[in-house]
Amino acid sequence: xxxxxLFFIAFLPILNASAGxxxxxxxTTNSLGMLVNEIAQPLVEQRQLELxxxxxxxxxxxxxxxRPSFMAAVRRADLxxxxxxxxxxxxxPAITANAANPDxxxxxxxxxxxxxxxxxxxxxxxxxxxxxxxxxxxxPHFNIDPLRMAKAARxxxxxxxxxxxxxxxxxxxxxxxxEQALKQTAxxxxxxxxxxxxxxxxxxxxxxxxxxxxVQNIGYLEPLPGLPPTSKHLRExxxxxxxxxxxxxxxxxxxxxxxxxxxxxxxxxxxxxxxLEPETPxxxxxxELLQVWANAFEQKS
Amino acid sequence: xxKKSVQKSLLALAVGVASGSAVAADHGNSDVDVSIILEGLxxxxxxxxxxxxxxxxxxxxxxxxxxGDEGHQHGFEEGFGIGHSELAIDAGLGALLDGRLLLxxxxxxVAVEEAWVKTRSLPAGFQLKFGKFLSDIGYxxxxxxxxxDFADRxxxxxxxxxxxxxxxxxxxxxxxxxxxxxxxxxxxxxxxQGNTFxxxxxxxxxxxxxxxxxxxxxxxMKYGPDLGADHAVQLGLSGGYANQYVGGYDKxxxxxxxxxTAQIGSSWFxxxxxxxxxxxxxxxxxxxxxxxxxxxxxxxxxxxxSGDYHEEDGDYHLEGAIKGDSYTExxxxxxxxxxxGVLPRWQVxxxxxxxxxxxxxxxxxHDTELDSLDASYKYSGQITWRxxxxxxxxxxxNHKDFAGDDGSSNEVVLQLNVALGAHGxxxx
Numbered sequence: 001x002x003x004x005x006l007f008f009i010a011f012l013p014i015l016n017a018s019a020g021x022x023x024x025x026x027x028t029t030n031s032l033g034m035l036v037n038e039i040a041q042p043l044v045e046q047r048q049l050e051l052x053x054x055x056x057x058x059x060x061x062x063x064x065x066x067r068p069s070f071m072a073a074v075r076r077a078d079l080x081x082x083x084x085x086x087x088x089x090x091x092x093p094a095i096t097a098n099a100a101n102p103d104x105x106x107x108x109x110x111x112x113x114x115x116x117x118x119x120x121x122x123x124x125x126x127x128x129x130x131x132x133x134x135x136x137x138x139x140p141h142f143n144i145d146p147l148r149m150a151k152a153a154r155x156x157x158x159x160x161x162x163x164x165x166x167x168x169x170x171x172x173x174x175x176x177x178x179e180q181a182l183k184q185t186a187x188x189x190x191x192x193x194x195x196x197x198x199x200x201x202x203x204x205x206x207x208x209x210x211x212x213x214x215v216q217n218i219g220y221l222e223p224l225p226g227l228p229p230t231s232k233h234l235r236e237x238x239x240x241x242x243x244x245x246x247x248x249x250x251x252x253x254x255x256x257x258x259x260x261x262x263x264x265x266x267x268x269x270x271x272x273x274x275x276l277e278p279e280t281p282x283x284x285x286x287x288e289l290l291q292v293w294a295n296a297f298e299q300k301s
Numbered sequence: 302x303x304k305k306s307v308q309k310s311l312l313a314l315a316v317g318v319a320s321g322s323a324v325a326a327d328h329g330n331s332d333v334d335v336s337i338i339l340e341g342l343x344x345x346x347x348x349x350x351x352x353x354x355x356x357x358x359x360x361x362x363x364x365x366x367x368x369g370d371e372g373h374q375h376g377f378e379e380g381f382g383i384g385h386s387e388l389a390i391d392a393g394l395g396a397l398l399d400g401r402l403l404l405x406x407x408x409x410x411v412a413v414e415e416a417w418v419k420t421r422s423l424p425a426g427f428q429l430k431f432g433k434f435l436s437d438i439g440y441x442x443x444x445x446x447x448x449x450d451f452a453d454r455x456x457x458x459x460x461x462x463x464x465x466x467x468x469x470x471x472x473x474x475x476x477x478x479x480x481x482x483x484x485x486x487x488x489x490x491x492x493x494q495g496n497t498f499x500x501x502x503x504x505x506x507x508x509x510x511x512x513x514x515x516x517x518x519x520x521x522m523k524y525g526p527d528l529g530a531d532h533a534v535q536l537g538l539s540g541g542y543a544n545q546y547v548g549g550y551d552k553x554x555x556x557x558x559x560x561x562t563a564q565i566g567s568s569w570f571x572x573x574x575x576x577x578x579x580x581x582x583x584x585x586x587x588x589x590x591x592x593x594x595x596x597x598x599x600x601x602x603x604x605x606x607s608g609d610y611h612e613e614d615g616d617y618h619l620e621g622a623i624k625g626d627s628y629t630e631x632x633x634x635x636x637x638x639x640x641x642g643v644l645p646r647w648q649v650x651x652x653x654x655x656x657x658x659x660x661x662x663x664x665x666x667h668d669t670e671l672d673s674l675d676a677s678y679k680y681s682g683q684i685t686w687r688x689x690x691x692x693x694x695x696x697x698x699n700h701k702d703f704a705g706d707d708g709s710s711n712e713v714v715l716q717l718n719v720a721l722g723a724h725g726x727x728x729x
Contacts, residue, residue, distance in 0.1 A: 056529075058530075058582055059580070065578060065580065066726060066728055067729055068524075068525020068527075068534075069483060069526070069533065072484075075479065092726065094727060094728050096421075100421075100475070102396065102423065107395070107396055228646070254583060254584050256645055
């Protein structure tokens with residue numbers, strides 16, 4: 001029986017991507033897809049690069065199923081780009097361990113975990129109490145900060161250059177332009193805001209707005225990252241802030257709105273349900289998203 | 302070699318625990334993840350009835366495993382119980398291999414449930430797994446009970462494959478096709494350690510020597526199309542063959558003449574499975590729906606062997622076995638279950654099961670007549686609350702309508718399950 005089995009293994013046809021096939025790039029989110037699309041746009045148009053985004057926008061990237069379709073995409077990927085720092089921890093390891101694709105193992109040119117090369121905001125889970133999930137490498141939601149996205153663009157361009165050595169100069173140049181666009185947009189939007197506005201975030205994700213807008217995060221609706229707001233914690237927030245200047249409450253669209261409503265009723269603070277990912281993985285989508293985030297604050301008249 | 306790596310892992314476990322949960326709860330650069338699943342159960346039989354479905358032996362309640370050291374509990378006992386807890390150590394050898402050691406334990410026994418390495422460096426979509434593992438046939442078989450949607454194993458898996466499902470030592474080879482839709486082919490060669498499917502009654506006067514093994518071969522395929530952001534499906538087909546099955550062993554006397562009979566042959570199975578998941582996109586599982594179903598059919602091509610004894614020096618010695626008439630036992634089982642997120646962090650689930658819709662079983666004795674036995678049914682409902690992601694509390698009601706003399710029964714199970722440490726990502 002063993003011999004039969006080895007025979008079976010040895011003689012199964014070995015299929016490799018033949019020449020002329022596009023370089024397949026798989027990314028976990030639309031934000032990362034935007035980086036690839038903008039930097040490699042000519043290659044995408046010439047179908048030398050095929051981009052696949054795993055998480056659909058509007059979903060909480062912390063909690064996805066390790067779907068068969070993800071497995072199929074990663075099986076055929078030449079390059080897998082993920083956020084890293086634990087964001088996709090709940091499902092991506094199950095994909096990469098079972099997708100039978102040695103090219104995307106960590107340490108290979110076919111794998112880029114962006115957070116590993118970026119300076120992240122520290123996660124409150126590393127110093128404070130936590131509920132089982134510790135983001136030791138920092139707060140992974142850097143896609144909410146266009147300045148860090150600019151740095152990520154450079155990393156993506158260099159890595160794409162590995163797959164398109166002839167186009168490397170072009171890719172680097174395009175990433176430079178994207179960096180400029182990201183920085184200029186961030187600066188422009190920042191200048192429109194009345195500085196010093198404060199906000200409470202549902203989860204430690206939109207607190208990245210602090211990094212590029214003149215705003216200040218003063219707390220979280222979640223008592224601990226990953227734990228839904230408790231009435232005790234919400235009451236404490238109300239008590240702590242009722243004598244202070246009004247602020248606003250920001251939460252992701254997929255988060256329940258009860259916590260934000262509670263603060264709105266008790267303190268009269270405005271609340272904003274924000275998308276965390278662009279609707280489309282391109283510059284227009286991302287630029288719109290930056291505007292939506294900035295619009296959650298009061299503009300200079 | 303295996304011993305050494307276990308020692309190493311245990312050392313790493315000690316280091317992981319000593320340096321605090323911040324290390325243990327993050328993948329990071331550390332190559333070793335340790336997790337502990339602790340379970341607490343309260344079980345109460347509200348009304349008692351037939352405890353074991355007709356034609357399916359005594360698997361289930363208060364059983365003792367007949368394979369030596371694996372005496373920990375899987376059935377429920379009245380009152381409080383520690384249930385089925387686990388210590389899992391996952392480690393990687395760089396980009397070459399992943400390894401896992403999983404110990405299942407209750408308050409008195411520990412057993413190695415999984416101890417395997419799996420490649421992540423073979424080309425062209427191939428992967429090999431070697432060691433003791435849960436077979437990838439069907440859907441529920443390869444899952445541990447903390448990721449089940451109900452407190453107990455589906456009847457079809459328990460009674461056709463065993464209290465651990467089909468779990469054995471062997472080699473698994475899989476090939477994931479380079480297709481746009483997920484498609485996986487797999488073959489397993491398993492030693493055949495005496496699971497329900499490949500039972501072997503070892504006696505001092507065996508009628509037939511046990512084959513050296515591997516005695517079980519399985520094959521499976523899985524298919525999953527891309528249905529967009531909201532829907533996902535995985536369908537599976539599986540089958541297997543055990544080249545030696547020995548059951549119904551009996552030593553008895555005809556007058557003063559000692560006599561032995563056993564039912565010897567082979568067995569095979571075939572099954573289909575499917576899982577559908579709807580993802581609402583809301584937080585904490587609200588509005589999510591999961592429907593799972595499996596059907597398995599088992600046939601055992603058996604013959605009755607009998608042997609006489611002669612007396613020598615006061616001992617009885619087996620004369621040699623004579624093959625009698627042949628017959629084929631057939632049994633099957635089915636379940637369908639659905640779980641829905643009614644509120645954030647709250648799920649309700651319903652499950653309907655049938656066992657022995659085909660239930661052709663040897664009737665015992667010297668005849669090779671088959672009994673056509675009735676089917677057994679079980680209906681379950683559960684409510685699960687997850688206060689935080691790694692913890693759940695479940696209340697489950699079972700109505701068992703098992704074929705047999707004592708009628709139907711009702712039972713309630715309360716289950717508390719806590720995952721501590723860096724528990725790995727779950728498969729679909």
